[in-house]
Amino acid sequence: MSEIRLAPKLRPEEYRTNFGDINRALSPGAALAEASRCLFCFDAPCTAACPTHIDVPAFIKKIATGNMRGSAREILSANILGASCARVCPVEVLCEGACVMHGRGEPPIQIGRLQRHATDWAFQNPVQLFAPGSARDKRVALIGAGPASLSCAAELAKMGYGAVILDRHPLPGGLNTYGIAYYKMTPEESLREINLVRSLGVKIQCGVQVGHDLTLEDLEADFDAIFIGVGLGKTRRLGIPGENLAGVYEAIDFIEEVKSKPFAEIDVGRRVVVIGAGNTSIDCATQARRLGAEWVAIVYRRGESEMPAYHYEYELAKQDGVQFLWHAQPVEIQGNAFVQRLVCVRTRSGAREASGSFRADEIPESRFFIETDMVIEALGQDPRSSFLEKLPGVQLEKGRVVVDPGTGQTANPKYFSGGDCANGGKEVVDAVADGKRAAAGIDRYLRAVGPRPPGL
Amino acid sequence: MADLSCNLGGIRSPNPFWLASGPPSNSGEQVARAFDQGWGGAVWKTVGEPIINTTSRYSSIDWNGQRMMGLNNIELISDRPIEENLREIREVKRRYPDQAVVVSLMVDSTRKAWHDIVKRTEDTGCDGLELNFGCPHGMSERGMGAAVGQVPEYTCQITAWVKEVARTPVIVKLTPNTSDVRYIARAAQKGGADAISLINTLNSITGIDLDTFVPRPNVGGMSTHGGYCGPAVKPIALNMVSSAALDPEFHIPISGIGGIATWRDAVEFILLGAGTVQVCTAVMHYGFRIIRDMLEGLEFYLEEKGFQSLNELRGRSLPHLTDWGNLDLNYRIVAKIDPETCIGCQLCYVACWDGAHQCIHLREDRRVPLIDEVECVGCNLCALVCPVEDCITMAQVPGPAGKMSWNALRSGRS
Ligand SMILES: Cc1cc2nc3c(=O)[nH]c(=O)nc-3n(C[C@H](O)[C@H](O)[C@H](O)COP(=O)(O)OP(=O)(O)OC[C@H]3O[C@@H](n4cnc5c(N)ncnc54)[C@H](O)[C@@H]3O)c2cc1C
Numbered sequence: 001m002s003e004i005r006l007a008p009k010l011r012p013e014e015y016r017t018n019f020g021d022i023n024r025a026l027s028p029g030a031a032l033a034e035a036s037r038c039l040f041c042f043d044a045p046c047t048a049a050c051p052t053h054i055d056v057p058a059f060i061k062k063i064a065t066g067n068m069r070g071s072a073r074e075i076l077s078a079n080i081l082g083a084s085c086a087r088v089c090p091v092e093v094l095c096e097g098a099c100v101m102h103g104r105g106e107p108p109i110q111i112g113r114l115q116r117h118a119t120d121w122a123f124q125n126p127v128q129l130f131a132p133g134s135a136r137d138k139r140v141a142l143i144g145a146g147p148a149s150l151s152c153a154a155e156l157a158k159m160g161y162g163a164v165i166l167d168r169h170p171l172p173g174g175l176n177t178y179g180i181a182y183y184k185m186t187p188e189e190s191l192r193e194i195n196l197v198r199s200l201g202v203k204i205q206c207g208v209q210v211g212h213d214l215t216l217e218d219l220e221a222d223f224d225a226i227f228i229g230v231g232l233g234k235t236r237r238l239g240i241p242g243e244n245l246a247g248v249y250e251a252i253d254f255i256e257e258v259k260s261k262p263f264a265e266i267d268v269g270r271r272v273v274v275i276g277a278g279n280t281s282i283d284c285a286t287q288a289r290r291l292g293a294e295w296v297a298i299v300y301r302r303g304e305s306e307m308p309a310y311h312y313e314y315e316l317a318k319q320d321g322v323q324f325l326w327h328a329q330p331v332e333i334q335g336n337a338f339v340q341r342l343v344c345v346r347t348r349s350g351a352r353e354a355s356g357s358f359r360a361d362e363i364p365e366s367r368f369f370i371e372t373d374m375v376i377e378a379l380g381q382d383p384r385s386s387f388l389e390k391l392p393g394v395q396l397e398k399g400r401v402v403v404d405p406g407t408g409q410t411a412n413p414k415y416f417s418g419g420d421c422a423n424g425g426k427e428v429v430d431a432v433a434d435g436k437r438a439a440a441g442i443d444r445y446l447r448a449v450g451p452r453p454p455g456l
Numbered sequence: 457m458a459d460l461s462c463n464l465g466g467i468r469s470p471n472p473f474w475l476a477s478g479p480p481s482n483s484g485e486q487v488a489r490a491f492d493q494g495w496g497g498a499v500w501k502t503v504g505e506p507i508i509n510t511t512s513r514y515s516s517i518d519w520n521g522q523r524m525m526g527l528n529n530i531e532l533i534s535d536r537p538i539e540e541n542l543r544e545i546r547e548v549k550r551r552y553p554d555q556a557v558v559v560s561l562m563v564d565s566t567r568k569a570w571h572d573i574v575k576r577t578e579d580t581g582c583d584g585l586e587l588n589f590g591c592p593h594g595m596s597e598r599g600m601g602a603a604v605g606q607v608p609e610y611t612c613q614i615t616a617w618v619k620e621v622a623r624t625p626v627i628v629k630l631t632p633n634t635s636d637v638r639y640i641a642r643a644a645q646k647g648g649a650d651a652i653s654l655i656n657t658l659n660s661i662t663g664i665d666l667d668t669f670v671p672r673p674n675v676g677g678m679s680t681h682g683g684y685c686g687p688a689v690k691p692i693a694l695n696m697v698s699s700a701a702l703d704p705e706f707h708i709p710i711s712g713i714g715g716i717a718t719w720r721d722a723v724e725f726i727l728l729g730a731g732t733v734q735v736c737t738a739v740m741h742y743g744f745r746i747i748r749d750m751l752e753g754l755e756f757y758l759e760e761k762g763f764q765s766l767n768e769l770r771g772r773s774l775p776h777l778t779d780w781g782n783l784d785l786n787y788r789i790v791a792k793i794d795p796e797t798c799i800g801c802q803l804c805y806v807a808c809w810d811g812a813h814q815c816i817h818l819r820e821d822r823r824v825p826l827i828d829e830v831e832c833v834g835c836n837l838c839a840l841v842c843p844v845e846d847c848i849t850m851a852q853v854p855g856p857a858g859k860m861s862w863n864a865l866r867s868g869r870s
């Protein structure tokens with residue numbers, strides 16, 4: 001009765017297929033044809049839609065003329081993580097969503113794939129795209145090695161500042177390395193890009209948790225400014241009975257396992273239930289399926305139309321055979337050391353809440369069970385409150401770091417912030433844009449404070 | 457970084473990219489914006505006694521979903537007063553001492569008219585003059601433009617009049633609407649020109665409205681032939697530039713024009729001997745901003761090839777051009793199909809079967825066609841029609857020993 005029912009392991013080639021690139025690279029000829037389709041709009045809407053404002057028509061035109069180096073430089077000078085973004089950006093709601101081709105009833109230019117074509121070229125060809133700026137006497141510490149800090153540090157290094165990034169993980173990259181669905185981007189691809197950041201002179205120290213291995217006072221003494229790019233924490237727990245049973249996972253832990261272990265060493269149940277219907281839930285569900293789970297369902301307390309996941313993520317999950325159970329509220333996890341079933345009640349849409357979504361009202365006497373061998377809770381990430389609350393003079397609002405949107409500066413002028421911990425959790429490209437803006441803000445701040453006092 | 461600077465018959469510019477005389481160089485404000493974005497020079501829209509233009513003025517050819525593969529215009533020279541143009545030229549030259557400001561001129565074919573305009577123009581401080589002997593419509597009916605440029609004697613005569621008074625270098629802009637551009641090029645040289653530029657636009661009718669029967673562009677139900685330019689004319693321009701550059705009797709510098717839209721196009725003109733290049737249609741299509749990729753692409757190209765300056769590139773392809781009679785008739789290539797990448801469209805088959813030499817065959821068992829390498833004449837057609845990159849390649853095969861050309865055959869040597 002109490003033995004776990006694990007999904008059987010797959011053959012190596014099955015893992016390779018299941019976790020292979022979901023969006024294959026364009027061949028040079030296909031890239032040329034696609035680039036030639038671009039109208040080269042003036043004051044282009046795609047550029048405006050990109051949070052980092054990459055000059056999209058300019059880089060595409062350069063692909064069309066065979067100026068690959070210039071194309072890569074165009075992208076990476078606006079967005080140092082342009083190779084990641086080419087793979088992970090929700091382009092349908094960003095650049096490609098803004099493409100004027102929609103107005104002609106034609107598919108948009110495949111900006112993401114073209115961006116990948118150009119940036120891949122830059123990583124496959126040994127060309128120098130950027131040089132560090134001439135050295136200045138100021139140093140900046142960046143906490144967290146996610147996209148926000150990487151982008152901020154790269155900009156600072158280009159301006160000549162010393163930039164040191166600290167991260168508690170063994171590898172840098174934040175969720176870019178440990179979070180993004182494997183079939184969108186591998187950890188290797190994330191790390192390859194981080195080498196570009198390093199080549200600008202940025203130092204990255206891993207395995208260092210600030211507040212534990214190193215104090216903020218240490219950093220304040222050694223650095224002229226501090227950037228907080230710690231992202232978000234684990235996902236919120238449901239707080240229902242049975243969460244301590246073996247086989248109940250928290251989404252970020254599960255995804256981190258997918259990104260850091262050989263596939264064959266990751267156990268998934270034959271039947272898996274994912275709770276919540278955001279993009280993270282989809283990533284958990286599709287990857288559980290691709291690891292061999294026979295039946296995977298997403299359970300959501302509201303209806304389909306209110307699901308927060310992007311439309312194409314939903315489509316992907318359906319293609320992967322993921323089931324969706326709408327209007328179901330989990331109330332208990334039952335089992336005997338191991339998970340055996342999830343108990344839910346049915347809900348219906350109630351009054352509209354302040355957030356705009358409908359309340360999910362429980363329907364009395366509607367309890368039902370779902371037999372399952374594994375439960376993944378994916379309810380949205382919590383802020384890293386215990387860390388953030390210790391930041392001297394830094395203001396928080398609903399757990400987010402409050403910053404000046406133009407400069408990323410916090411209420412404490414020496415502290416800047418950006419990325420998920422300040423914007424509440426958006427995309428990689430937003431974190432990159434935040435980091436870039438903060439670098440400009442830090443530059444302005446450091447110029448104003450004047451030269452370092454002697455002895456430092 | 458490679459040196460992009462140029463000196464065309466005494467006119468210096470920081471890079472080889474000039475605006476050609478036309479709508480983009482019609483006013484001081486435009487030329488200033490172009491210089492701000494990186495253009496190395498500009499040939500002012502042709503200055504002369506102001507004319508009245510028609511509406512409409514342009515028509516074009518689209519190809520395969522791409523707009524304006526070729527552009528046709530029936531526009532004349534500047535419609536703005538000479539004084540106004542000269543004032544703006546002076547102002548632009550004062551603000552941009554490093555960029556080349558060249559003024560295109562066209563006046564009545566009298567010695568006095570040319571002397572007057574040359575003196576007034578050079579007072580602006582411009583860097584050089586370009587004589588527009590090329591405009592193929594309207595102005596030629598008035599005895600100017602191509603009416604001059606199609607007759608070697610007139611070309612030589614007017615160039616000589618200009619050189620009597622000019623203190624700055626003089627470029628003669630040639631029309632392609634002539635049987636052999638070399639005669640006109642030599643005439644310009646004989647008249648004392650410091651350089652030539654080519655090509656101006658080609659006589660053309662781009663198309664006809666099948667419902668109204670009015671050719672385009674439509675001016676109140678009537679039309680007229682115009683001048684053709686844009687990407688479609690590049691092969692013609694390249695040939696004309698090379699024929700002047702290869703002419704043993706011709707020695708002065710050349711500014712290449714015609715269908716240049718990218719740095720690649722520019723490199724091709726320079727490889728055939730062009731000193732600078734001029735651009736009109738591509739700017740009309742996409743704006744001055746195209747200069748960014750042009751400059752960057754050219755710089756990277758030179759760097760990758762290990763060239764320090766444009767001089768090392770200039771004319772590099774000319775030694776690879778010769779008369780047909782000198783080509784090696786013993787050189788042999790045949791087509792090869794890569795069965796791995798072939799998508800089975802069989803376009804090569806039908807092209808060879810109906811349009812070439814019947815040496816590609818279909819097979820019963822698979823869609824990948826078979827090439828009869830013994831029969832293949834190595835014409836390239838199948839490789840040109842194949843939609844898959846590098847699927848059909850032309851491979852060299854042993855031919856008869858030694859080299860043999862038609863000229864050698866004719867003169868009895870083997
Ligand atoms: C499962 C999942 C899938 C996603 N998929 C996509 C996607 O497909 N496309 C997309 O654009 N976005 C996606 N996102 C969002 C994206 O990953 C984030 O928006 C982005 O990574 C935020 O970057 P960041 O730098 O703010 O934080 P993070 O990437 O979270 O990096 C923060 C880093 O700080 C470190 N850190 C925290 N505290 C400390 C401390 N005290 N000392 C030292 N280091 C510390 C953490 O270990 C972490 O490495 C996804 C997110 C998740 C969770």
Ligand SMILES: Cc1cc2nc3c(=O)[nH]c(=O)nc-3n(C[C@H](O)[C@H](O)[C@H](O)COP(=O)(O)O)c2cc1C
Nearest residue numbers: 476477478502529588656685686714715735736737
């Ligand atoms: C609308 C239009 C007006 C032009 N006007 C002039 C002119 O006034 N003087 C001149 O020498 N050439 C003129 N040209 C010719 C261009 O300078 C150039 O020689 C020709 O367009 C070929 O270059 P392109 O293919 O880059 O356009 C004109 C071309 C166009 C399209």
Ligand code: SF4
Nearest residue numbers: 479511512513514740
């Ligand atoms: S391009 Fe400008 S001048 Fe020409 S028709 Fe359009 S609006 Fe008028």
